[in-house]
Amino acid sequence: MGAAGSKLEKALGDQFPEGERYFGLENFGNTCYCNSVLQALYFCVPFREQLLEYYSSNKNVADAEENLLTCLADLFTQISSQKKKTGVIAPKRFVQRLKKQNELFRSYMHQDAHEFLNFLLNELVDILEKEAQAAKNDAETSSPPEKTANGPKNPQANGVLKEPLVTWVHKNFQGILTNETRCLRCETVTARDEIFFDLSLDIEQNSSITSCLKNFSSTETLNAEDKFFCDKCCSLQEAQKRMKIKKPPHILVIHLKRFKYIEQLGRYKKLSYRVVFPLELKLSNTVEDADSEYSLFAVVVHVGSGPNHGHYVSLVKSHNHWLFFDDENVEMIDESAVQTFFGSAQEYSSNTDHGYILFYESLGANRS
Numbered sequence: 001m002g003a004a005g006s007k008l009e010k011a012l013g014d015q016f017p018e019g020e021r022y023f024g025l026e027n028f029g030n031t032c033y034c035n036s037v038l039q040a041l042y043f044c045v046p047f048r049e050q051l052l053e054y055y056s057s058n059k060n061v062a063d064a065e066e067n068l069l070t071c072l073a074d075l076f077t078q079i080s081s082q083k084k085k086t087g088v089i090a091p092k093r094f095v096q097r098l099k100k101q102n103e104l105f106r107s108y109m110h111q112d113a114h115e116f117l118n119f120l121l122n123e124l125v126d127i128l129e130k131e132a133q134a135a136k137n138d139a140e141t142s143s144p145p146e147k148t149a150n151g152p153k154n155p156q157a158n159g160v161l162k163e164p165l166v167t168w169v170h171k172n173f174q175g176i177l178t179n180e181t182r183c184l185r186c187e188t189v190t191a192r193d194e195i196f197f198d199l200s201l202d203i204e205q206n207s208s209i210t211s212c213l214k215n216f217s218s219t220e221t222l223n224a225e226d227k228f229f230c231d232k233c234c235s236l237q238e239a240q241k242r243m244k245i246k247k248p249p250h251i252l253v254i255h256l257k258r259f260k261y262i263e264q265l266g267r268y269k270k271l272s273y274r275v276v277f278p279l280e281l282k283l284s285n286t287v288e289d290a291d292s293e294y295s296l297f298a299v300v301v302h303v304g305s306g307p308n309h310g311h312y313v314s315l316v317k318s319h320n321h322w323l324f325f326d327d328e329n330v331e332m333i334d335e336s337a338v339q340t341f342f343g344s345a346q347e348y349s350s351n352t353d354h355g356y357i358l359f360y361e362s363l364g365a366n367r368s
Contacts, residue, residue, distance in 0.1 A: 017319040024328035026090040036312035040298035175249035183230040198253035274343035294360035
């Protein structure tokens, strides 16, 4: 990598960002699904900064047990504190921990990058919530307990949910969807909120992210066997249902559903459809208030013609430069090269490099 590293340093020259590090990640036998997602997360700057902060304030805890969070924090710290600006790092501890934690990732088979991202974010949240709960319990045992004889200690046991803990993972990735169902007989609208860390969108040939988002929020009529039980009418009724984004996240992760189960074939097929994803995205139609503007900063790309084999690489925007990460190799690419990963307009094409997971950062100042 020495030559490739120095080549990247030469390409950036005086423009090499102060304090930034561009390191490839070693592949431990089909771990490209992991490497590509880790690079996208590393260049999600608010996430990286909060993870490094977490590491520096927790590294001295004597009884800290190793988990995916400590391994990830350790890896990111290792990268950011390198003396060299470029090179290769082996994410060995992280990969070993991942395989120990989840048997799904134990084999050397081709894995799904989206499944890995989903598992990782949820695992990080679980660890942070457990740590916060343990700290709260310690604080409670060190101070005299209040009267709890007549009521449950855990407010959740009461059926009344206590205010959920909002971790820094939530602050970055969590958005809120609202599922609205309107009874066509009495016009009553039932709304149910649900949180999300990423949006999985159905795709069509020669479409765009904007049209996929419109389809995601389109109205669906529930009738025949799919009628909705209306509490007001106390019976099954025809209804209209739609999904809207109620609170957009600070980091919007969009997963394009490129792997579709084809019943006639009895297996999954990769959809190589051309789906245009813009560098700047406006979320409209889906949000109740003003448009939310986002900027693309990373793309996880699936390379290959089928779902059970292939390779993952990632494109990352860092300090206004676009970089291409392919396991150990890192090189600069032109911004115009991003559009070569939209997909193929024809079904059979020699181009098999398609955008699979898109990472957008909100341009708004509000990071609540």
